[in-house]
Amino acid sequence: MGKHFLLLLLGLSLVVGFLQALTCFRCSWLNADGVCEKGETTCEAKDGEECNIMVVSKGRDILFGQQDCSSWCLNNTFIHYNITLDFSCCHDENMCNEF
DSSP, X not given: OHHHHHHHHHHHXXXXXXXXXXXXXXXXXXXXXXXXXXXXXEEEOOTTOEEEEEEEEETTEEEEEEEEEESSOOOEEEEETTEEEEEXXXXXXXXXXXX
């Protein structure tokens, strides 16, 4: 009886773990040092959303960044002259969009 009960509890804990929402950092304005200067909070990703981060840099200098939950995710880098926009998305763990 005890073994079956322990297996049931283990199974329930695994199901509950999979059903938990993904929590992401949210920041409207990350400075070059990675400090959130505007809108620091968290968000829970809804169905079809992931954590994302966008970093804008000029040469080797980071200008600013943003973090959020988003359904419009792409892992890509765009370069226009000497300005770089780097988009990254993740969903493997909570707060995975850390700067």
